[in-house]
Amino acid sequence: MGGSKEYAVTMKAKERVAAVLPAQEHRLPLSNLDLLLPPIDVGVFFCYEKPLAEQSPATFATMVSALKTSLARALVTYYPFAGKVVTNSVGEPELLCNNRGVDFIEAYADVELHELRLYNPDESVERKLVPKKKEGVICVQATELKCGGLVLACTFDHRIADAYSANMFLVAWAETAASKAISLPPSFRRSLLTPRRPGSYDPSLDRLYVPVSSLPALPPPSPDQEPAVNRIYYIVADDIARIQVAAGGQRTKIEAFTAYLWRVLSRTTRLDDKVCRMGAVVDGRSRLARGGEMAGYFGNVLSIPCGSLRVGELKDMGLAEVAEVVHGWLRPALTEEHFRGLVDWVEARRPEPVGARICLGYEDGGVGCVVSSGRGFPVGQVEFGWGRPVFGSYHFPWGSPAGYVMPMPSARGNGDWVVYVHLLGSFVDVLEAEEPPFFRPLTADYFLPDAN
Known part of the structure; x- marks a missing residue:
């Protein structure tokens, strides 16, 4: 190579x-x-x-x-x-x-x-x-x-x-x-996505979303503050299956993956009282489908449910236990009512700017990460007449205090994942130190087997 x-x-x-x-x-x-x-x-x-x-x-x-x-x-x-x-x-x-x-x-x-x-x-x-x-x-x-x-x-x-x-x-x-x-x-x-009259939403949305003006201003970055870095890895299909089995076998691949990341995130600090937050992006189109009308909807139909655990709690839990917690806070967001309620929640606060709390930062010094499943990434379909791409990825250094991780199907079409991450360097170090290796650094040998 x-x-x-x-x-x-x-x-x-x-x-x-x-x-x-x-x-x-x-x-x-x-x-x-x-x-x-x-x-x-x-x-x-x-x-x-x-x-x-x-x-x-x-x-x-x-x-x-x-x-x-x-x-x-x-x-x-x-x-x-x-x-x-x-x-x-x-x-x-x-x-x-x-x-x-x-x-x-x-x-x-x-x-x-x-x-x-x-x-x-x-x-x-x-x-x-x-x-x-x-x-x-x-x-x-x-x-x-x-x-x-x-x-x-x-x-x-x-x-x-x-x-x-x-x-x-x-x-x-x-x-x-x-x-x-x-x-x-x-x-x-x-x-x-018209709001209902009268509007109605579950009070739990006040935990997930917040008016921007209600949050204290984040301090400017200090010269010694650890920067976030961007990395691209691949995960082989067998390792994805192994993690899913270790998570109990009943959880989806993305739930098992999210649980795995959450546990690794807890290893970046020795402060057992520090709060670790994990969120996952949910697409609401299939939840709001009316005879398939939402299948082609162009715009944002997203929610970011999340959960919080202290470092000490995460360190004491097995992967299957953490996956059960992930499933617990994901499940309520997988409904039509969640998304209808979110539309109504925003309507009640317009024109005040609002956002997902996990993306806007916390005053308690906790750490957070958001997983966005890119399973629909069309890397094999973006073909313009000179062959399919040998590699493709999203690139999203979003500037949020929370990290961002997006697994996508590999262009090889063999069940592997390509994973884009935007995380603090210390978190990346922990990911790469895992044994057996799970996140493998992407090289040309992977997407160009004949590279020399």
Whole structure:
């Protein structure tokens, strides 16, 4: 395998790609569940090998042309991605659908695909392959590698789309490039998330969510404060199954994984009274489904239930016990009533900005982490005519005091997981010290078996 190296990225061109058939300009309000998100951006990227000449005559120029042409067509259906976020009369964000277009960057990286040390995206991805969005709702960058490979990356506004929505768009973009009909047309019907009259919600939501103004201001970071780092690992299918069995066998893979992480998090400190919090992102579409209407809903339909245990408690519990606790605080969020109540909870506080408590920080000095299941990550479907990606991952250094971990299916399609983590360095050290190893640093040998 080629070693990691410092490399330069040269921006070659930038243009704005608009929908070929613009819709009439209008404003699209955000739903109450969109309003739970702060103004943060999420990145995603895919790595493609150089097309084989006998299979595809594609060059970087022709690949970029195909990407732009199909993007302009896909934006006809996904027109919110061609708009921009504005502020309404009461200070809340909403979407102006005006077909401003998507900023599309062409770049060249003086590195070969097998030389990218994707295990450390702080070094190999951040500010290089995944673009920083400056305007609009989404930004795209296509980067040619020295070997003739391609990295396609997108950065999008989380207030407009969750990962499910972004995945829908990526698949639709690829289908458009292949001149196929879009298999799952998006729905922008905000009425599917209309508050009830009168509203009603369980008091437990006051524990999970909070008006931003009610929290004390977090102190500015001190020079000696430990920074968060970004890492990408893979977990082999057999190890996922082993952890699920150790968690009792009755829990889902994501419940077992969350329990495993929670126990590891407790080992980062010797202070038994310190509070450890663990949260998990739940998609509410299947909970709110009305004859399948929510399947194509574009926007945010997320909740982040969480639990708290002290370090000493976690250290005394077995994995199956911790998995039972995880199941206990996840189960109430897996209902239609939870999401209807969350819509009503936000409505009762508008236009006050609100958010998930675990993401906003705590004054007690506790530590926290959020797991977001990326099992729907469409790494095998983002194919534009020159082969499937050999690797793909989300990239989300979100700036929250809590860590963030997202397992996704591997492009190898063998049941392995690729896992993106954004965690304190001390937590990463503990993860990597686990025996037997569970989180394995991603190398080119994994996604390019012929790398040398």
